[in-house]
Amino acid sequence: MLFRWDAIVEASSYEIRVDKYQSSPYSFIETVYSEETSNTQTTIIFNDSLENQNYQFKLYARNPTGLLVGKLMVVYSNGCGWDYRFRIFSGGGPCAGDFDGDGDVDGGDLAALAANPDLLDLSVFASGFGKTDCPVIVTLNSTSGLDGFVTSGESAVTWSQIMVGDTSANVSVRGFLSFDISSIPPFANIVSATLRAYQEAVTRTPYADLGNVIVDHLDYGTTLDGTDYDLAALQSNVGTLSDNPTIEYKTLDVTTRVEADINDGRARSQYRLLYPTPTDGDSLRDAAFFTSAYPGTGNLPELVVTYQGPSGPE
Numbered sequence: 001m002l003f004r005w006d007a008i009v010e011a012s013s014y015e016i017r018v019d020k021y022q023s024s025p026y027s028f029i030e031t032v033y034s035e036e037t038s039n040t041q042t043t044i045i046f047n048d049s050l051e052n053q054n055y056q057f058k059l060y061a062r063n064p065t066g067l068l069v070g071k072l073m074v075v076y077s078n079g080c081g082w083d084y085r086f087r088i089f090s091g092g093g094p095c096a097g098d099f100d101g102d103g104d105v106d107g108g109d110l111a112a113l114a115a116n117p118d119l120l121d122l123s124v125f126a127s128g129f130g131k132t133d134c135p136v137i138v139t140l141n142s143t144s145g146l147d148g149f150v151t152s153g154e155s156a157v158t159w160s161q162i163m164v165g166d167t168s169a170n171v172s173v174r175g176f177l178s179f180d181i182s183s184i185p186p187f188a189n190i191v192s193a194t195l196r197a198y199q200e201a202v203t204r205t206p207y208a209d210l211g212n213v214i215v216d217h218l219d220y221g222t223t224l225d226g227t228d229y230d231l232a233a234l235q236s237n238v239g240t241l242s243d244n245p246t247i248e249y250k251t252l253d254v255t256t257r258v259e260a261d262i263n264d265g266r267a268r269s270q271y272r273l274l275y276p277t278p279t280d281g282d283s284l285r286d287a288a289f290f291t292s293a294y295p296g297t298g299n300l301p302e303l304v305v306t307y308q309g310p311s312g313p314e
Contacts, residue, residue: 001088003057004041010069011061013038021085023052030299049087050139050304057084135191135306138183142301143268144293146178146224152278154226160294162197162301164213164273165206165287172278175290176224179303181258182267191306193258194251195241195271197290198299202245206286210275212243213250213288217257218270233272234260241273242288249299250290258305269303 003016018033032055033044046055061070074084148158152172157163162175177197184190195215216233238257242250254269261269273290280286291299 001046002041002043003059005059005072007040008061008070010063012064013062014040015060015062016042017058018044018046019056019058021054021056023054029053046088048137050137050302052139054085054087057086135308137304137306140179140181140183140303140305142293142303143178143180144295146222146268146270147176147292147301148224149173149175150224150226150229152229154229156225156228158224158292158294160292160297161200162273162290162292163287164290165203165210165275166279166285167287168283168285170279170281170283172229173287174229175273176218176220176228176271177273177301178220178224178268178270179301180267181261181269181303181305184262184305184307185309186262186265188262188307188309190255190259190262191308192304193253193255193269193306194302194304195254196249196251196302196304197241197273198249198301199242199245199247199288200291200299201247201289202287203289204284204286206275206288207243207245209280209282209286210277213241213273213275215239215241215252215254216272216274217254217260218272219266219268220270221268228272231272238271245288254303258303 005014014037016033016035016037017031019031020029021027022029032046035042049055057072059072060068063069072084145158147162148156149163150156150173151167162177163173164175166172177195215238217235217238218228218231218233220228220231235257238254239252241252254271257271258269291297291301293300
């Protein structure tokens, strides 16, 4: 996406920052881009916006001494102003005109347009009016109390971190994530589903000693307990969630697994995180730690699902 602005005479440099925010309740998520430049344009590549999230572009002009001499603001007729906000949708995004994101273009979207004319123009609404199969994007956080970790000694723990690896007692530890998918209609067409888990810490060398973090698809129900450590999987080794110790969100395509959950009538989509080698037996803790949905935790685990409305069973 290209951003271009008029030069300010007093400015010798421009500070650019793009932050990601949750829309409701309003809260900062992360800074996705930052740059200092003397140019009056920049190109930034973005991921598609998730439901209830937006990007904010911030531009500050500074003189040679570093003094702020200008700032980009969006100002409305009532005098209120704020940073430039926007959302990104590529090919698989919502239909043009589906302003309220409910999967169709109808009177509700006209009301949304009337309330916020800056969404798009009336012609966009008119071109999509009557559509009922618009893709809907939902971001589901994992369920506190159902995510956590379980040891090979069958001890289950739910707290702010999900541990995966082994302990100094050479006990293997596996992580668990559970997402409530009951809001997705039965028989919905699952276009895509992505599991996102934030790796926030790594102790010693689990990736060198134990392998990559892989994921099993499970159905462990309404409680997490010690027997889930080696519970038979619906599908073993769905894919690799993480192959390195970088602190960041790790992602895995789980489209077919969410589709199976919906088709089989399950209310939850549940996963087990593990290393292929349970322990290296060196009496040292080698582990990766992912954030959970424990109250007060940031960077929550997410299941991002794009679906189209149900057409009913065939």
